[in-house]
Amino acid sequence: MYPFSYTRVSDTREAVTAGRRGGRYIAGGTTLVDLMRETVERPGEVVDISGLPLREITATERGGLRLGALVTMAEAAAHPTVRTLYPVVSQALELSASAQLRNMATIGGNIMQRTRCSYFRDVTAACNKREPGSGCSAREGFNRTHAILGTSDDCVATHPSDVAVAFAALEAQVHLLGPDGARQIPFADFLLRPGRTPDREQHLDRGELITAVEIPAHSRPLRSGYLKVRDRQSYEFALTSAAVALHIRGGVIRAAKVAAGGVGTVPWKLPVVEQHLVGERPSASLWESAAARAADGARPLRHNRFKVELLQRTVARQLRVVGGTK
Numbered sequence: 001m002y003p004f005s006y007t008r009v010s011d012t013r014e015a016v017t018a019g020r021r022g023g024r025y026i027a028g029g030t031t032l033v034d035l036m037r038e039t040v041e042r043p044g045e046v047v048d049i050s051g052l053p054l055r056e057i058t059a060t061e062r063g064g065l066r067l068g069a070l071v072t073m074a075e076a077a078a079h080p081t082v083r084t085l086y087p088v089v090s091q092a093l094e095l096s097a098s099a100q101l102r103n104m105a106t107i108g109g110n111i112m113q114r115t116r117c118s119y120f121r122d123v124t125a126a127c128n129k130r131e132p133g134s135g136c137s138a139r140e141g142f143n144r145t146h147a148i149l150g151t152s153d154d155c156v157a158t159h160p161s162d163v164a165v166a167f168a169a170l171e172a173q174v175h176l177l178g179p180d181g182a183r184q185i186p187f188a189d190f191l192l193r194p195g196r197t198p199d200r201e202q203h204l205d206r207g208e209l210i211t212a213v214e215i216p217a218h219s220r221p222l223r224s225g226y227l228k229v230r231d232r233q234s235y236e237f238a239l240t241s242a243a244v245a246l247h248i249r250g251g252v253i254r255a256a257k258v259a260a261g262g263v264g265t266v267p268w269k270l271p272v273v274e275q276h277l278v279g280e281r282p283s284a285s286l287w288e289s290a291a292a293r294a295a296d297g298a299r300p301l302r303h304n305r306f307k308v309e310l311l312q313r314t315v316a317r318q319l320r321v322v323g324g325t326k
């Protein structure tokens, strides 16, 4: 460990001021504390935001649902409205981490969590994300769990969050508060692909604080669900996952929202799959033909070629589960 200062803030403006001077926000601490212990992260100041009034789940005037950034994963997963209207969100949360971690970790922290790439967490390994310009050990190393979509020559790490995949599918908005005031940003733009700067992971200005994630209104009824494929059935990250939401009326798919996890450097929205579905009648062959497009553009690495077919099968299965087999 190394020395750092600790500040506990009681209102959002105080938090933003502390963030602007370089403090790192901490709430549940389930990621940051681990990384500080391993000296992967070395903030000079930690700003405890856990007492801020950002822990409510509220319906919006526009018919959506707003999850405060400090709502815990367990609280969000158990909320009756989330369970009823957006099972894809509650399922993604319940398939994440352990029950103990879900009681501590927050929605804001979850989407900010850092990659599980083992080289990132090994301070003796070259890693452009941890130390820009040092190289990427994963490209030629063991890369079975790494990304096949959205990669760059500089980084091939996946984003580890499950609920972020559900948020991407549902086209959520991220609410931010910064030195220049409040703003909101589409979830699809919030997390950044690595490009030449894999150390820059979010579209955040200095000091900006996540205040909420808003799920917009969707046509109802909206059937949805999340499938996670992994090496073991608990406490494991996704090899592939699929978040699917379908609005079916009069026997026709009127809206389709689909995203994949475990395969992209960010949660991977699948617009080609969505377009393939809209206007069609649910059928087994439709699920298969739509899912066949799920890995379009994939650039697999030496050890993760299996993810191409696994992703297609994951999406096909979840379309079948959510949309039915007829």
Ligand code: SF4
Pocket (backbone or CB within 6 Å): 115, 117, 118, 119, 120, 126, 127, 128, 129, 130, 135, 136, 137, 138, 139, 154, 155, 156, 157, 198
């Ligand atoms: Fe680092 Fe990204 Fe390469 Fe992993 S994949 S070693 S996080 S640069």
